[in-house]
Amino acid sequence: MTFRITCPVCGARDIYEFTFGGHERGPRPDQKELSADAHFRWAQFRTTRPEPQEEWWYHGAGCGVWFSTWRDPATNRERRPTGEDEAS
Amino acid sequence: MTPVRLKPGFLRLDRLWEERPLERHYEVVIIGGGIHGLATAYYLAKEHGIRDIAVLEQHYIGFGGSGRNTAIVRANQRTSENVRLYKEGLALWPVLTDELDFNLMFFNCGNLNLAHTEAAENSFRLSINTAAFNGVRSEYLDREACKELIPALDVSDRPRLPILGGMYHPPGGVLRHDAVVWGLAKGASPHGVSIQQGVEVLGIDTDGARVTGVQTSEGPIGCEKIAIMAGGYGARVCAMLDIELPIHPLTIQAMVTQPLKPFLHHVISSGGYHIYANQTLKGEIACGAHMDPQVNYTTDATAWYFKHQAEAMVDILPCLAGVRFLRIWAGLADMTPDMAPILEGNLEFDGLYLDCGWGYFGFKSGPVTGKYMAEWIAREECPEILRPFGLGRFLENRYMGETAATMKYGHYD
Numbered sequence: 001m002t003f004r005i006t007c008p009v010c011g012a013r014d015i016y017e018f019t020f021g022g023h024e025r026g027p028r029p030d031q032k033e034l035s036a037d038a039h040f041r042w043a044q045f046r047t048t049r050p051e052p053q054e055e056w057w058y059h060g061a062g063c064g065v066w067f068s069t070w071r072d073p074a075t076n077r078e079r080r081p082t083g084e085d086e087a088s
Numbered sequence: 089m090t091p092v093r094l095k096p097g098f099l100r101l102d103r104l105w106e107e108r109p110l111e112r113h114y115e116v117v118i119i120g121g122g123i124h125g126l127a128t129a130y131y132l133a134k135e136h137g138i139r140d141i142a143v144l145e146q147h148y149i150g151f152g153g154s155g156r157n158t159a160i161v162r163a164n165q166r167t168s169e170n171v172r173l174y175k176e177g178l179a180l181w182p183v184l185t186d187e188l189d190f191n192l193m194f195f196n197c198g199n200l201n202l203a204h205t206e207a208a209e210n211s212f213r214l215s216i217n218t219a220a221f222n223g224v225r226s227e228y229l230d231r232e233a234c235k236e237l238i239p240a241l242d243v244s245d246r247p248r249l250p251i252l253g254g255m256y257h258p259p260g261g262v263l264r265h266d267a268v269v270w271g272l273a274k275g276a277s278p279h280g281v282s283i284q285q286g287v288e289v290l291g292i293d294t295d296g297a298r299v300t301g302v303q304t305s306e307g308p309i310g311c312e313k314i315a316i317m318a319g320g321y322g323a324r325v326c327a328m329l330d331i332e333l334p335i336h337p338l339t340i341q342a343m344v345t346q347p348l349k350p351f352l353h354h355v356i357s358s359g360g361y362h363i364y365a366n367q368t369l370k371g372e373i374a375c376g377a378h379m380d381p382q383v384n385y386t387t388d389a390t391a392w393y394f395k396h397q398a399e400a401m402v403d404i405l406p407c408l409a410g411v412r413f414l415r416i417w418a419g420l421a422d423m424t425p426d427m428a429p430i431l432e433g434n435l436e437f438d439g440l441y442l443d444c445g446w447g448y449f450g451f452k453s454g455p456v457t458g459k460y461m462a463e464w465i466a467r468e469e470c471p472e473i474l475r476p477f478g479l480g481r482f483l484e485n486r487y488m489g490e491t492a493a494t495m496k497y498g499h500y501d
Contacts, residue, residue, distance in 0.1 A: 015380070016390075036484070037484075044334035045332040045333065045334050045482075047332050048323040049324065071382065
């Protein structure tokens with residue numbers, strides 16, 4: 001089973017054209033007085049619910065653009081939290 | 089027509105374990121009916137006298153990672169903490185075969201891990217020294233010796249990644265993973281363990297300080313202790329309690345070829361090509377690939393990995409050209425940043441035990457981890473051997489060195 005990611009420039013393309021850049025973690029915490037504990041929590045800790053998450057992708061085999069999109073780990077398909085399908 | 093009733097034995101018409109009605113309260117509820125959950129139940133009941141146990145399995149036992157791995161076992165990891173555990177795990181297979189009176193089909197064939205770069209050779213030397221320090225047999229073979237061990241191997245300069253040598257680990261091998269699950273269920277059942285298939289956990293109840301029970305598709309069940317041993321789904325179960333973990337569940341794929349005459353008598357693997365393969369007793373070449381990098385709870389297989397495996401396997405074993413793949417499947421691997429597991433007791437709530445983050449090491453570690461997790465649950469004190477695997481190591485910036493175990497280089501990354 002294959003699936004596609006929608007690049008803002010090239011449109012829906014095969015997933016293997018892209019590099020995964022991880023989920024959207026929010027802004028990097030302020031480096032001043034940042035403990036290792038807090039930094040690691042920001043960088044690695046998360047709850048992995050089977051619901052749509054925003055994440056970063058890089059279209060390396062295409063236009064070379066970094067972009068963010070929503071994908072649902074429960075189905076491995078692009079899906080916005082509202083439920084409307086992003087992919088065509 | 090009256091069905092013919094044969095005595096259990098050769099045809100085994102009776103179930104290996106007893107089906108018991110679901111009670112409303114247990115002392116220990118184990119979430120996940122895979123190797124880890126069943127082994128923990130088995131040892132809790134057998135060694136520690138805790139018999140009021142339910143193993144809740146969403147599908148059927150062995151449905152998840154326990155029945156989807158490539159059943160390779162070895163103890164040649166990078167760090168001493170890990171090698172110690174896996175060494176004991178390896179020694180446990182023959183003991184369990186005996187104890188459970190069930191043929192786990194342990195084929196002690198040895199593993200050969202190939203090096204294609206100097207970096208890989210150096211990494212192997214580190215692992216070999218760790219193994220030697222811990223009394224595990226593991227040695228470096230140059231390319232001629234690799235050829236002698238596996239004559240079908242192409243050790244010339246022709247392959248895309250020429251073979252420079254390999255780490256040979258004779259104590260490793262393969263088992264039949266279904267037999268391990270069935271054997272443990274068969275062994276646990278007479279001690280009173282209740283194995284509940286088709287019961288999905290929907291939530292975990294707490295009174296704020298400790299766990300009090302689980303909400304399931306078959307109604308609420310009260311309990312004193314909960315052990316989350318759901319393999320790749322562990323992070324998802326933890327999310328029910330809003331517990332954050334440094335875990336990424338990823339889909340990992342494996343496949344088998346048509347059966348061939350025996351020619352590959354060892355487990356063979358390569359970090360550079362991202363393959364591991366062995367010839368099953370049936371003659372098929374069972375091989376596995378790396379995983380898609382995005383967090384994913386599906387078990388979808390992709391054509392891309394068929395192509396990757398075919399290319400890589402034929403490159404180093406040219407005799408496989410033209411051989412067909414028969415089946416492909418996928419399972420979940422819950423990856424941690426340092427590729428070592430997370431084992432916790434009384435995590436955020438009293439009575440909550442967590443056994444997850446094994447990545448693709450869950451099968452080889454199953455029974456031995458079950459043995460020690462059972463000890464932890466029964467005595468409420470972390471056994472010495474499991475101490476290095478606490479969640480706190482990440483927050484203290486003490487990663488284990490397992491990512492150095494050769495998997496992070498090469499064209500196929």
